[in-house]
Amino acid sequence: KKRVAVLISGRGSNMSALIEAAKNADFPAEIVAVIANKSDAGGLDAARAQGIQAYAIPNRDYASKQQHETAVSEALHAAKADIVCLAGYMRLLSPEFVREWEGKMLNIHPSLLPLFRGLHTHDQALEAGVRVHGCTVHFVTAGMDEGPIIAQTAVPVKTGDTADSLTERVLSVEHETYARALALVATGKAKMENGRTVFSD
Ligand code: GAR
Numbered sequence: 001k002k003r004v005a006v007l008i009s010g011r012g013s014n015m016s017a018l019i020e021a022a023k024n025a026d027f028p029a030e031i032v033a034v035i036a037n038k039s040d041a042g043g044l045d046a047a048r049a050q051g052i053q054a055y056a057i058p059n060r061d062y063a064s065k066q067q068h069e070t071a072v073s074e075a076l077h078a079a080k081a082d083i084v085c086l087a088g089y090m091r092l093l094s095p096e097f098v099r100e101w102e103g104k105m106l107n108i109h110p111s112l113l114p115l116f117r118g119l120h121t122h123d124q125a126l127e128a129g130v131r132v133h134g135c136t137v138h139f140v141t142a143g144m145d146e147g148p149i150i151a152q153t154a155v156p157v158k159t160g161d162t163a164d165s166l167t168e169r170v171l172s173v174e175h176e177t178y179a180r181a182l183a184l185v186a187t188g189k190a191k192m193e194n195g196r197t198v199f200s201d
Helices: 013-022 043-049 065-078 095-100 121-128 163-186
Strands: 002-008 029-036 054-056 083-086 105-109 132-139 149-156 190-193 196-199
Touching (some): 002 013, 002 043, 002 065, 002 163, 013 083, 029 043, 029 065, 043 054, 065 095, 083 163, 121 163, 132 163, 149 163, 163 190
Parallel strands (some): 002 029, 002 083, 029 054, 083 105
Antiparallel strands (some): 105 132
16 A cells, blocks of 8 residues: 655645545555644644544744755655645645655645636636536646646536535535545556656556
8 A cells, every 4th residue: 555644734624534535445545644734733633533643843843944844854754655645735845845756746726727726716716707616636746736637526606606605515525536536646547747647547
């Protein structure tokens, strides 16, 4: 099984979904560590309750982004991680860090990329007037929310939707989408090659 570390900043519902999926004996990955960049990230307790090593490496404790990333990198190596999953990790990683994990680092984004990069994706979707919205799991590259797509799930936008109702509908499909994408990468059925995702059965 591939060893997976999950990076979070908050409540970690996607992290919990990956932990849950990995309990299945057939799942090709195990979650070996959870690291938060905030000491009060709610997901840390949720991970510990599942018996998973989880701790904060708070970026505010470090003088520079580079020093913080060095600490995160050391933690990932100490955990012998093969794959890194960003799950609501709200810090942009440097190109150097991204390069080290190229093809082995995944992110989930709450929109159908390449639409609506960045923050407030549900407001962006309402503003644009799209009638379908959703989530994307992609390989992480240096450009924010730009990497090659591994999996997407669409949901309808309904009359009367608000950012809150859309957040909830999209989140309800994020969890299975992330587990599915991680399984594809862990088995080698989805690989990043020359800036594209190549799929095989
Ligand atoms: C999720 O909706 C995820 O897609 C989003 O943050 C939320 C984290 O929730 N990620 C981003 O916006 C990345 N830019 P969670 O902590 O419950 O998984």
